[in-house]
Amino acid sequence: MKNSKGFTLIELIVVIAIIGILAAVMMGTFSGGTDSARAARCMTNMRNLAAACQSYGMASSFYPAAGSIEYFKVDVSGGKRNMKEVYGEIKGWISWNSQGAYRNGPTSAKATSGWITSCYDQSDISRTYALTNGALWKYVSGSHEVYVCPHHSNVKKRLKPNWSYVMNAYFGWTARPGTDIYTEDDCPIHYYQDFKRADRFLLFAEIPFADIGTKSKETTSAGLQCDAVLQYKGLENSSQNETIGFNHRSGKTTFANVVFADGHTEKIIYPKNGLSEGEQQELTTWLCTGVDVSFDGKKYEKMTN
Numbered sequence: 001m002k003n004s005k006g007f008t009l010i011e012l013i014v015v016i017a018i019i020g021i022l023a024a025v026m027m028g029t030f031s032g033g034t035d036s037a038r039a040a041r042c043m044t045n046m047r048n049l050a051a052a053c054q055s056y057g058m059a060s061s062f063y064p065a066a067g068s069i070e071y072f073k074v075d076v077s078g079g080k081r082n083m084k085e086v087y088g089e090i091k092g093w094i095s096w097n098s099q100g101a102y103r104n105g106p107t108s109a110k111a112t113s114g115w116i117t118s119c120y121d122q123s124d125i126s127r128t129y130a131l132t133n134g135a136l137w138k139y140v141s142g143s144h145e146v147y148v149c150p151h152h153s154n155v156k157k158r159l160k161p162n163w164s165y166v167m168n169a170y171f172g173w174t175a176r177p178g179t180d181i182y183t184e185d186d187c188p189i190h191y192y193q194d195f196k197r198a199d200r201f202l203l204f205a206e207i208p209f210a211d212i213g214t215k216s217k218e219t220t221s222a223g224l225q226c227d228a229v230l231q232y233k234g235l236e237n238s239s240q241n242e243t244i245g246f247n248h249r250s251g252k253t254t255f256a257n258v259v260f261a262d263g264h265t266e267k268i269i270y271p272k273n274g275l276s277e278g279e280q281q282e283l284t285t286w287l288c289t290g291v292d293v294s295f296d297g298k299k300y301e302k303m304t305n
Helices: 009-060 125-134 150-155 277-288
Strands: 069-076 082-091 165-168 202-206 249-251 252-261 267-271 294-295 300-302
Touching: 009 150, 009 165, 009 249, 009 294, 069 294, 082 252, 125 249, 202 277, 277 294
Parallel strands: none
Antiparallel strands: 069 082, 165 202, 202 252, 249 252, 252 267, 294 300
């Protein structure tokens, strides 16, 4: 009788080891591809939001506000003896939740409740109102997907974020609802007319939501940077020192997706040597205020004109 031959124990171990190595390589490749796809989709979202701002600007001659602004004006339609203050809302790109106070137009009273809505708000009413009442809703064809980075949804599955982006507070917002006093003429930024270099002014960045080795913290007085306004360090009427979110990776490179007022997008690279909290705040302020910035791979520096 002929003896049948089989694999020896060593041969089986070698085969299993090879299969394990190949599986690890393939998983890394697929994971990297998924990360890249999510980052690309995020960048597309930001381009669409910037395009929506351009459309809004061409229609209204102003950029949308970073956050809703309550304004007042004097109604003289009843004559000098019957003048009265009338309050209204300049809608932010994502609205505050004013609970319908200005749904039918300006009123004779301030909105006294509602206000800022969190991107992690689980209330369907708050979420729906903030998005659909926002200035850009119709310019993105009512698509909720445009507001959310797929990586954000993946990282914060339990929180179910309503949006992933913040707009530069430079474009206007009400810092202290009910106390700040604005007129309609004070608030919006004119479409291009107020910028010498629109390509330098940050328009949208991402909320810091991913813990991928950076030293950034999701910090606000509420514990999370989760509203729709990027309140950079040194901003008038704000005590917040918020920063852009470095949420994506490509290979060993960590970066932030951003888009500028002229509509072009960029990847802001996280330095290999890291950024201190102060340096990250400083970089964010430079981007938000139109400062030209250089990067040598290790450090960001402010350039002089």
